[in-house]
Amino acid sequence: MAVYQADAIVIRSREYGESDRLITLFSREKGKLEAVAKGVRKPKSTQRGGTQLFTYADFLLYRGKTLDTVNQAQPRENFIHLWDDFDRTITASAMVELLDISTVREQPDPELFTLTLSFLFLLKHLDPYMAQAAYALRLMHLQGYLPSMEGCTECGGDLSGEQVYLSAEAGGFLCAACKNNRIVIALNPGSLALMRQLYQADFVKIDRLRWNKKMRQEILESLCHYCEQKFERKLLAWRQGSEFWNK
Numbered sequence: 001m002a003v004y005q006a007d008a009i010v011i012r013s014r015e016y017g018e019s020d021r022l023i024t025l026f027s028r029e030k031g032k033l034e035a036v037a038k039g040v041r042k043p044k045s046t047q048r049g050g051t052q053l054f055t056y057a058d059f060l061l062y063r064g065k066t067l068d069t070v071n072q073a074q075p076r077e078n079f080i081h082l083w084d085d086f087d088r089t090i091t092a093s094a095m096v097e098l099l100d101i102s103t104v105r106e107q108p109d110p111e112l113f114t115l116t117l118s119f120l121f122l123l124k125h126l127d128p129y130m131a132q133a134a135y136a137l138r139l140m141h142l143q144g145y146l147p148s149m150e151g152c153t154e155c156g157g158d159l160s161g162e163q164v165y166l167s168a169e170a171g172g173f174l175c176a177a178c179k180n181n182r183i184v185i186a187l188n189p190g191s192l193a194l195m196r197q198l199y200q201a202d203f204v205k206i207d208r209l210r211w212n213k214k215m216r217q218e219i220l221e222s223l224c225h226y227c228e229q230k231f232e233r234k235l236l237a238w239r240q241g242s243e244f245w246n247k
């Protein structure tokens, strides 16, 4: 069996067999990987810390015929702050779920790896839901799915009406005249302006952005629908979080 190294984040973890876990990793070198962490549900397992959700670790993996196995997991960062409050746990869960549904196995994307790692660190300080929106927009950019936000996608006209309309089918925003019978989500132009900033602003500046409840709902709901339609999967953690950011 071949052994290989991976510098990776645990993005999914589920029970497997009697005492094992099947974990999904997003690695710098190989992109998304799946491996069995044997015996980690036993209290005395030494690999427990390295294989928990969100952990960033140095992995040594065995290449198996059907499934790879974790041989070693040396934690670099456990992101304790992600477990300290529910908003941060649910936000980080929504982010890694989006990463999972938008990627295929073993397709390296070092930029996406760095982006994800950076946002897990940034969740320590940033408004968690703002970080989630900023992460989703940047992930979509790297995947080639960023909604077009400069002018109406159809006619190129100004997006300055009372409402603007996000359409996954059109791949961006539409003006009132162009939305026709498409499935769209209506937003205030102020929410669109903030969405642009969440996408463009450097990390330090995201911290200075502000939104009200209405903008937060509009941005998070529209991004959820947009990503679900683009990646053709439901975002369960994102939806679970709506109970909190809709309050």
Ligand SMILES: [Zn+2]
Binding pocket: 152, 153, 154, 155, 156, 157, 174, 175, 176, 177, 178
């Ligand atoms: Zn138009």
